[in-house]
Amino acid sequence: MPAETSLTVSLDAVRRRLRAAAHRVNRQADEITLVAVSKTHPAATVATAAAAGQRDFGENRVQEGLAKIEALRGTGLTWHLIGPVQTNKARKAAAMFDWIQTVDRLELLHKLDAAAADAGRALAVLIQVDLARESTKHGAAIATVRALVDAALSARAVRLRGLMLIPPLPETPEASRPWFRRLRDLRDALVADGTPADALRELSMGMSQDFEVAVEEGATIVRVGAAIFGERPQP
Numbered sequence: 001m002p003a004e005t006s007l008t009v010s011l012d013a014v015r016r017r018l019r020a021a022a023h024r025v026n027r028q029a030d031e032i033t034l035v036a037v038s039k040t041h042p043a044a045t046v047a048t049a050a051a052a053g054q055r056d057f058g059e060n061r062v063q064e065g066l067a068k069i070e071a072l073r074g075t076g077l078t079w080h081l082i083g084p085v086q087t088n089k090a091r092k093a094a095a096m097f098d099w100i101q102t103v104d105r106l107e108l109l110h111k112l113d114a115a116a117a118d119a120g121r122a123l124a125v126l127i128q129v130d131l132a133r134e135s136t137k138h139g140a141a142i143a144t145v146r147a148l149v150d151a152a153l154s155a156r157a158v159r160l161r162g163l164m165l166i167p168p169l170p171e172t173p174e175a176s177r178p179w180f181r182r183l184r185d186l187r188d189a190l191v192a193d194g195t196p197a198d199a200l201r202e203l204s205m206g207m208s209q210d211f212e213v214a215v216e217e218g219a220t221i222v223r224v225g226a227a228i229f230g231e232r233p234q235p
């Protein structure tokens with residue numbers, strides 16, 4: 001099968017699975033954004049997915065993402081940064097990406113806000129939460145999420161849209177369910193505590209292995225790479 005055909009087929013399959021998961025819990029599939037994670041894949045592959053109707057793409061490295069954004073300028077795609085942002089790359093990231101899903105510290109938030117304001121653009125952000133307190137992972141501890149939320153709400157150009165989670169690598173899709181529930185509970189607690197619901201509408205959780213479970217638990221954004229583009233070579 002030509003690469004283009006197989007990409008279209010797997011994209012359709014993921015969309016079907018997403019719809020089925022949404023219907024199992026009486027949700028509308030169109031309230032869930034599928035972010036196709038194109039890291040390691042060339043701009044030409046992104047263009048093929050775009051031709052098949054995919055609009056949202058995710059990249060985990062700033063430099064790699066910027067190159068693809070440049071290459072596909074003017075095609076109206078929406079780009080999400082889903083990997084850690086070094087403070088010295090915040091300015092470039094804020095000028096080019098549409099969403100930064102990995103805000104996990106005040107310093108980064110302030111840098112992104114200043115850069116987006118200078119660039120004259122609104123920048124959608126998610127706060128990445130580290131629920132498992134894994135020392136190897138990025139993400140804000142629960143205790144610091146409130147301060148990040150408050151800072152984001154008083155930002156100039158940053159628009160807080162919700163929370164993002166990368167749970168511990170699951171043995172089975174079901175193993176992720178308690179983590180997804182905890183992120184949703186944290187969001188609900190913040191809203192009950194006075195955070196405007198609009199600012200925390202999005203829950204970005206679920207990857208190739210467990211996106212259906214995430215949808216059942218309230219994900220509004222799922223980040224799917226391998227199930228769409230095929231397995232990536234191991235680093």
Ligand SMILES: *Cc1c(COP(=O)(O)O)cnc(C)c1O
Nearest residue numbers: 037060082207208223224225226
């Ligand atoms: C790579 C990546 C994904 C996609 O992972 P797959 O297993 O390929 O679906 C999702 N989220 C983040 C943060 C990633 O780095």
